[in-house]
Amino acid sequence: MLVPCTGRVEEIMVLRAFENGADGVMVVGCLEGDCHFQVGNLRARKRVERVDKLLGAAGIGIGRVRMVNLSAGEGAKFVVHATQMVEHIEKMGPSPINQVRQGWEEKIDRIDPEQRVGEQA
Amino acid sequence: MKAGSNLEKILTAGHFAVTAECGPPRGADPEEFQKKVVHVKGNVDACNVTDNQTSVVRMSSLAGCLLLKQAGVEPLMQMVVRDRNRIALQSDLLGASALGIRNLLCLSGDHQIFGDDPEAKNVYDIDSIQLVDLVRRMRDEGRFPSGKELAGKPAVLIGCAVNPFADPYEIRVPRLALKVQAGADFVQTQCIFNLKKFEQYMQDVRNRGLHEKVAVLAGVTPLKSAGMAKFMKKNVAGMDIPDEVIKRISAADKKDQPQVGIQMCIETIERLRGIEGVRGVHLMAIEWEQKVPEIVKSAGLVPRPEL
């Protein structure tokens, strides 16, 4: 998801990503002190911290949303961060939402097609 | 005579008064308290019993005062406005007077956040100055605030606490003036370590003629150790302990520090006696009451006059 500045990233965007099935979310912003809009990336960090806490309290898990700071020219570093994030999320396992939905799908698959009434959410 | 208390007689006769303080016990057992009282007897003109000091629950001041009276020491009851509304304050005053308590100190009280019950409701129905005014009117006019007549006037000498070391300094003397206006007969100051500042305060008090309207009893506390001095300097709001004082007690060996503290206390009392307008000393040897006899004796203040 592209934004002109991470200052534009709001908590609800991250939450919706998890509602839509994300196991993890990485927010990538400019280096602190280099924000074109002064403090956008600092605000983003605070919001990410807030959402992380909410997700923890909601039982989704702490550490599934993470913010990293890079400059536009640090392509290699981006790859490193992304790889680390993926490994981290794989270790944490699928989001509990996805586990529950997977469970439903397995349940549905076991039901005789004749007896299925409708698709689960 | 407004109250006929021993303290009043001493002050009226022009003697240099001596008061001290005993903290009541943190329970229903009076034994430790009674031991403290023994040290004070014969060495003071009246003894304060604190009222849930620092918001820590202790036996009530009223009860402590009765125990003092039973032991033959004149009590000085303290009442903070933190915990009781005007109804309870009036009621306790009438009870105290009926039981022969003739001296009262009216205080704000430390905020309840400092004690063991920080969740308690904040009463502060009236402030300490309004309490002084209330008590004076009951005593002198024989009426409740509502105007109804009292079946017996309370007879108490009314006092206040003052802190010349609290901020802002510019308001300390005007605030004393308010206390005098409300009807304070005497004031006890916060313990004095910074004599220079206190001398300045008394100069400002005298400039307004307040020293003739109210008896100033200067507070002193003997330091037990350098640790105690540093702790008080750092943690107690409104406490002024100059660096020279800290240096002097720190310079001594740990085992000698208590004696240095006592010596400094005695010297302070002597200096205070020389300040015009200071009519007595209030000795707060908290949890060190056994040193009261030594200090009072070395300062040349015993025997206490019997009037």
Next chain:
Amino acid sequence: MIIGNAKPLEQIIEMLDPFDRIILAGCNGCVTVCRAGGQKEVEILASTLKLAREAASKPIEIRPETLERQCDPEYLEQMRPYIDGYQAVLSIACGAGVQFLAETFKKTPMLPGINTNFIGVTERQGEWSERCQACGECVLHLTGGICPVTRCSKSIFHGPCGGSVSGHCEIDRSVPCGWQLIIDRLNALDRLDMYEKLRPMKRWRQSRDGGPRRIVREDLTQ
């Protein structure tokens, strides 16, 4: 304005345990300004609760609604057409709003999603502080516009007490001494003469101490 802040999520989740179809009602008034109960907060809370409930295999349906205010009957009436289709309302308006909902829709459980804290002002973005205790008898003209009831921790009328140090209250360095503020203001106005006046005891009957209060304006009632 009235300042409130979010209840801990765990507490809200516990409150919602018996329900699976609720309305989450926000308010465009005070709680929007103090970022506790406006439309944005409704969205965030609704999303978080849905995630939490789905993760616990107990999905919940949440209808988000942000009312203009929850303290005037006209706005609450807007909910009447659909409210019976829901088991409960979680309101993130102030306590007055939650209660008014309860009085208006007697058969629907009303749950508070925020704690209502105080009447206050915005000192800077993200920081609000208390100014008024609604004592019913304002004395601000006597104290340079600073309230001794609210801003002095002991509601002293002849302050400051002996615990005032360097302009802050003995209870905490972050709390300014209310009486230092008053004295500074009186000095700035060259009216320190107003300090040395003996004030009568406060009439707490005008405040909540006299019982829950009511104002009736005969010229406005029908």
